Amino acid sequence: MDTKKRILDEALTLFSEKGYANVFVADIAEAVGIKAPSLYKHYKSKRDIFNAILNEMKLSYDKQAAMLNMNGNDASADAKVFSAVSEDSLVEMGVGLFRFFLHDGYTQKFRKMLTIEQFSNPELAELFTKQYIDDSLKYQSAMFAILCKQGILKGDNPQIMALQFHSPIYMLLTMCDREPQREAELTALLEQHIRQFSKLYTKEEQQ
Amino acid sequence: MDTKKRILDEALTLFSEKGYANVFVADIAEAVGIKAPSLYKHYKSKRDIFNAILNEMKLSYDKQAAMLNMNGNDASADAKVFSAVSEDSLVEMGVGLFRFFLHDGYTQKFRKMLTIEQFSNPELAELFTKQYIDDSLKYQSAMFAILCKQGILKGDNPQIMALQFHSPIYMLLTMCDREPQREAELTALLEQHIRQFSKLYTKEEQQ
DNA sequence: GTCTATAAGAAGATAGAC
DNA sequence: GTCTATCTTCTTATAGAC
DSSP states (O other): HHHHHHHHHHHHHHHHHHHHGGGHHHHHEEEEESSHHHHTTTOOSSSHHHHHHHHHHOOOOOOHHHHHHHSSHHHHHHHHHHHOOOHHHHHHHHHHHHHHHHHHHHHHHHHHHHHHHHTTOOOHHHHHIIIIIHHHHHHHHHHHHHHHHSBBBBBBBBHHHHHHHHHHHHHHHHHHOOGGGHHHHHHHHHHHHHHHHHHHHHHHGOO | OHHHHHHHHHHHHHHHHOGGGGOOOOHHHHHHOOOHHHHTTTTTSSSHHHHHHHHHHHHHHHHHHHHHHHHHHHHHHHHHHHHHOOOOHHHHHHHHHHHHHOOOHHHHHHHHHHHTTTTTTTHHHHHHHHIIIIIIHHHHHHHHHHHHHHHHSSOOOOHHHHHHHHHHHHHHHHHHOOGGGGHHHHHHHHHHHHHHHHHBBOOOGGG
16 A cells, blocks of 8 residues: 555565665566556655665664663663573573564564675664664673672673673574574574573572 | 686675675776676686685685694694683684684685675575584584583583684674774774683683 | 677666556 | 656677787
């Protein structure tokens, strides 16, 4: 119905599978169910479609990020949850979040598109690192800092803790993006990583 | 002089910067210093050049991998080195290896090219995961298994240890690929990660 | 093996009818 | 807003002289 929006959706799907240069305007049009020239009534060029996707995803990301710091769902609150839950429920949370990032259509497609296009200009490179690494590390650092200060975890370098917690998860995610058939195997590794991380950084006297 | 070889070099450079589809045969020819039609005396098509790069890099990788298991430079020998060295020299080794992977022309270009092209076919996806993740994890798992058995490290899951050691390093490497200007900052994190990992898994009584 | 000229076709975008 | 027809440009690849 909303053709303008449907164009973005189909274009994102195609860009995430083949990359910008390998998707032709006619492909996008066909996926939407119209002819290529009709598409130019909605967007003035192919690049314009790409930019619109980028803007939409940036807005949606910023909205999410803002919510994390406004609704009480911030690092401090998460730290409270973290400190209260068992290792099992930590695993459950981690695996749930992992599955969401892996299977949510927009999230996965945008991640794959940025992966393909990350070297095509510096702006995309920055966006990639910000959304998938730096912001996560910042957030988790804050959380680990609180947990360490409270004496619940025993590390003295929250930034490195965040790096060591986040990077295995991200690596497993990108492996699933490449080879979806390995999801079960890699999810098992994710679970073991979380358990091991939890053991490593939990104060002995609290185990 | 060896035009055939120079074509592969220049093509790899261009593919790693712009991706296969954004590089034109004329671009490669110009980089080599000839005209596009001359190039067809050496390779029968653009795709043929890509495949030749792939084959060459696969061969060189397999050669390297084979050496690791034949010349005594295997996981067992590395474990001996690992167990004998101080934390400082471990950091030095790690940072040295990191800098090599980051700056070695072929290594970096091929990694970037595969990153861009990884979703274009399942064979490339498999190659990517094998070369940058699975093989490293296998190798490091074997090494950590030995070190744990010898009582030098205290973990009980070498595979997860390898995941936790390798994935931060790989993540920092890809960050440098995207934003080379951050190399110093990220190398500092690498050092802290290695020190922290070493402390976490070293038996207390040996510190 | 390198060149110039050119074929053959693909792809982005526009014109103008409906 | 969608279509058919078409323009223009770009890109791969070949032909054939040197």
